Amino acid sequence: MTRRILVIAATALVLCAATAAASAFFTPATVTSAGSISTSTIAAPTSPSAVGGSSITLNWTATSSTYATGTRVLRGTASGGPYSQIALVSPRTTTTYVDYPPGAGTYYYVLQSYYQQWTSANSTQVSAARSAIAFVQSANAAGTTTTTATFTTTPVAGNLLVAVAATRNAGTITGPLGWTLAIDSGATSTPHQAIYYKVAGALESKAVAVATTASGTGNGLHVYELSGATTVRGTGSATGSSTTPGSGSVTPSVAYTGIIGATVANFGTGMSGWTNGFSEIVDFTAGSGGAKTLLAGAGLLATSTGTYSTTATNTATGAWLGQIVAFG
Amino acid sequence: MKRARHFRSGSTLSRKLLLTLGAVGIAASMAGLGSFATFTSSTNASQSVGSGTVVVGLGATAAATNRLTVAASGLVPGDTIQRSVDVANTGNQNLASLTLTTTASPSTVLTTDTTNGLQMVVDRCSSNWTESGASPAFTYTCSGSSTTIVATRAVIGANMSLTGLSALTSGGTDHLRVTLTFPTTADNTFQGLSTSITYAFTGTQRAGTNQ
Numbered sequence: 001m002t003r004r005i006l007v008i009a010a011t012a013l014v015l016c017a018a019t020a021a022a023s024a025f026f027t028p029a030t031v032t033s034a035g036s037i038s039t040s041t042i043a044a045p046t047s048p049s050a051v052g053g054s055s056i057t058l059n060w061t062a063t064s065s066t067y068a069t070g071t072r073v074l075r076g077t078a079s080g081g082p083y084s085q086i087a088l089v090s091p092r093t094t095t096t097y098v099d100y101p102p103g104a105g106t107y108y109y110v111l112q113s114y115y116q117q118w119t120s121a122n123s124t125q126v127s128a129a130r131s132a133i134a135f136v137q138s139a140n141a142a143g144t145t146t147t148t149a150t151f152t153t154t155p156v157a158g159n160l161l162v163a164v165a166a167t168r169n170a171g172t173i174t175g176p177l178g179w180t181l182a183i184d185s186g187a188t189s190t191p192h193q194a195i196y197y198k199v200a201g202a203l204e205s206k207a208v209a210v211a212t213t214a215s216g217t218g219n220g221l222h223v224y225e226l227s228g229a230t231t232v233r234g235t236g237s238a239t240g241s242s243t244t245p246g247s248g249s250v251t252p253s254v255a256y257t258g259i260i261g262a263t264v265a266n267f268g269t270g271m272s273g274w275t276n277g278f279s280e281i282v283d284f285t286a287g288s289g290g291a292k293t294l295l296a297g298a299g300l301l302a303t304s305t306g307t308y309s310t311t312a313t314n315t316a317t318g319a320w321l322g323q324i325v326a327f328g
Numbered sequence: 329m330k331r332a333r334h335f336r337s338g339s340t341l342s343r344k345l346l347l348t349l350g351a352v353g354i355a356a357s358m359a360g361l362g363s364f365a366t367f368t369s370s371t372n373a374s375q376s377v378g379s380g381t382v383v384v385g386l387g388a389t390a391a392a393t394n395r396l397t398v399a400a401s402g403l404v405p406g407d408t409i410q411r412s413v414d415v416a417n418t419g420n421q422n423l424a425s426l427t428l429t430t431t432a433s434p435s436t437v438l439t440t441d442t443t444n445g446l447q448m449v450v451d452r453c454s455s456n457w458t459e460s461g462a463s464p465a466f467t468y469t470c471s472g473s474s475t476t477i478v479a480t481r482a483v484i485g486a487n488m489s490l491t492g493l494s495a496l497t498s499g500g501t502d503h504l505r506v507t508l509t510f511p512t513t514a515d516n517t518f519q520g521l522s523t524s525i526t527y528a529f530t531g532t533q534r535a536g537t538n539q
Contacts, residue, residue, distance in 0.1 A: 029382040030530040033389070033396040033413065037446070038522040039438065039510070040402040067404050116405040117515045 044120040045111040052128030053158045054228045056099045063113035068092045072112040079108050103256040104132030133228035133258045135299050140222035142286030147221040148209040155200040155225045162224040163208050166193040166264035168293040171214025182325045183235045191264045191321050218287030220295040226258045229327040233257050236324045245320035249309035252326035259326045261310040262297040267318030271296040278310035382421050384531035387414030392459040400464050409508040410467050412457045415529050416501040423496045423531040427487045436521045442482035447509045450478035456503050468505045
């Protein structure tokens with residue numbers, strides 16, 4: 001029995017030795033190593049919101065995918081889409097966008113994060129209404145070095161305010177404090193006219209004041225309040241000397257705009273016969289006698305892109321300046 | 329009868345041991361033939377004869393000698409992955425060639441799209457790669473001379489020749505760096521994918537010579 005155990009043990013030792021030898025000599029000539037790789041999934045922005053008015057303001061929470069370049073803003077006119085991209089907002093941490101849809105109505109938005117060719121799934125949909133463009137009210141006044149025009153009612157916050165300041169003689173025009181210049185014919189032009197605008201604030205004053213270095217009493221100011229518009233979408237101008245002042249032409253960058261054509265002439269007592277669908281809003285004189293200036297403004301609500309212009313008929317011949325600005 | 333067997337002579341025991349050793353030897357020789365079927369050697373009665381071994385080894389994992397096992401997650405287009413690995417000829421024979429075959433499981437566009445999927449480059453450094461960065465975002469620089477031994481190509485391939493390696497010589501070791509690039513052209517179909525890439529290094533024995 002003991003010997004049998006010895007035989008078995010010896011055999012086992014030999015087998016072990018043989019196995020060890022085989023391992024040393026017969027290792028396969030191919031060796032492998034493996035590693036796993038996984039790709040990311042870009043996350044959509046979260047918590048979108050939309051506030052309507054003359055524009056629509058979108059806000060959201062940035063995607064948690066910190067490598068994202070930014071956010072795609074998509075807009076549709078029906079709930080559930082289809083949507084079209086209207087903006088790429090970057091960097092990722094920018095979480096607001098102001099949209100100016102082409103016309104009044106309700107718009108639907110979704111957001112996507114993007115990086116290289118990657119886009120995330122859509123965020124939840126939000127919607128808001130854009131108000132229609134309309135001329136709300138106007139006012140005008142004649143003056144000297146300072147001219148103040150006063151609206152009848154306090155402008156509504158968010159509406160667009162437009163100021164057209166004109167002088168018979170050369171001189172600098174200084175617009176209302178905090179307003180933005182849309183177009184200025186230049187201090188040396190005679191007559192001289194400049195148009196300014198701003199979005200009305202929460203406690204907007206009814207009075208609008210401009211100043212000028214131009215001498216004389218032939219200075220004037222006419223102001224307008226528009227709903228549904230927030231900024232300039234195009235400008236144009238023209239000059240001449242005749243009985244038919246022109247506004248120049250403008251090609252708005254968006255379809256829905258409120259267009260104001262404004263003329264100033266060094267002679268005459270009134271404008272009439274505005275062409276191309278424009279309606280006269282303001283028509284008044286500043287100064288008197290040989291220093292009289294005729295100021296007038298006409299408006300048009302445009303619903304498509306294209307080129308717009310207008311002319312009017314003056315009661316007298318003289319040097320005139322026209323400007324046209326599209327607001328949307 | 330059983331009792332009698334307990335007392336068998338010593339010669340009987342020796343014969344049994346010899347038979348056992350012989351059987352094991354035959355078995356070992358057959359195994360050797362299986363692994364080295366193409367080996368040839370010549371010898372004479374007075375010389376000892378040893379069979380050659382073709383053994384390719386990789387560096388130890390959990391060190392810069394083999395980072396191929398280090399996973400990479402959350403890849404986005406434009407990312408790169410660098411992994412170092414040492415390949416050594418630990419056998420006693422020179423190699424005719426050393427090749428790399430890569431496979432993926434599961435197979436996805438990440439590895440099947442040869443244009444927008446993962447792209448691979450293999451570089452060799454004459455000395456150890458200098459490792460930087462925290463795992464898994466390793467990067468490597470070569471303080472010696474660096475050469476590209478597999479030019480940019482789709483990551484998956486069979487029998488990619490690794491030329492000019494020291495490991496072709498018995499006892500030689502090569503310090504390799506595998507760089508994978510995720511192209512910026514990868515589209516949405518590449519999001520949320522996972523795969524495991526296996527790197528198989530195969531050494532082929534040298535041609536038989538007169539020994």
